[in-house]
Amino acid sequence: MAFSSGNHAQGLAYAAKLLKTPATIVMPTDAPRIKLENTERLGATLRLYDRHAESREEIAAAIAADTGATVVPSYDDADIIAGQGTCGYELVEQAGSLGCRPHQIMLPVGGGGLMAGVSTAVRALLPETEIFGVEPEKFDDHALSRQSGKRVKVAGTDATLCDSLMTPMPGELTWSINQTTVTDFISVSEDEVRHAVSFAFRYLKLVVEPGGAVALAALLSNKLDVTGKEVAIILSGGNIDPAIHSVCLEQYPDP
Known part of the structure; x- marks a missing residue:
């Protein structure tokens, strides 16, 4: 799983599709529609959030703790x-x-x-x-x-x-x-x-x-x-x- 406004999200979704493994992406509600649609079209599950009121890092950490998913950072790694x-x-x-x-x-x-x-x-x-x-x-x-x-x-x-x-x-x-x-x-x-x-x-x-x-x-x-x-x-x-x-x-x- 990952959090991203769309570019990293699509890359991870595509990689998950190739590996036949599920992917969850935390994306902001105001992300361009084309990024949301393309990420979902690649098979990822979207978890939308309000970038001004919620923390994407906290949301991703909570999902990872519940599901055992690995968080793939978009840059700080x-x-x-x-x-x-x-x-x-x-x-x-x-x-x-x-x-x-x-x-x-x-x-x-x-x-x-x-x-x-x-x-x-x-x-x-x-x-x-x-x-x-x-x-x-x-x-x-x-x-x-x-x-x-x-x-x-x-x-x-x-x-x-x-x-x-x-x-x-x-x-x-x-x-x-x-x-x-x-x-x-x-x-x-x-x-x-x-x-x-x-x-x-x-x-x-x-x-x-x-x-x-x-x-x-x-x-x-x-x-x-x-x-x-x-x-x-x-x-x-x-x-x-x-x-x-x-x-x-x-x-x-x-x-």
Whole structure:
């Protein structure tokens, strides 16, 4: 079992289906419908909760205690981080096949698992490359934590399009890794994310969910000086409700 807003949930549900074992996923009631439907379609049992009034960790722990199920974390776990790190290895490998050595890499950061895995892999292969985590302004806990030198929890009372990045505090293990491997953290606005979603569809022919598009949003809004540099970004996730996607396209018809 796991708790997730949808991406990790679908991965676990798919793995459980392959292994012919039951899976229970604790998901927020406000998760995009497409994520709820896809997770359920893969055979998982959903336990919905109110992210503003209930603790998903406590719910998962209670279910695990009652059923004997194993909780598979979505980010704060060494094995999960190692698995997510293969993305960084593949990025460097594929860039190298094109004769590229990225000066900068930008990718989304929520709980910090993908960031911890990717940054660890990249640091081992391209130690001189700058690595930046990108998060929505309304959930900028990594940027605030970097500024204070310790993990900081944001209030998380404001909704954001980036449902997959609505983690109010960096993970304990992921933070200990990212403190030493990540160059800095960048925040993007809701409008910048909408623009990135539209740009990805219109010009890259990709359907990218808001949380997966934050690195592109940072690039398009000139959050970093990339003049004369080779830059790689990671777009993580294409689970976006059609209605939200349509709004992004309507609001940003031009590049």
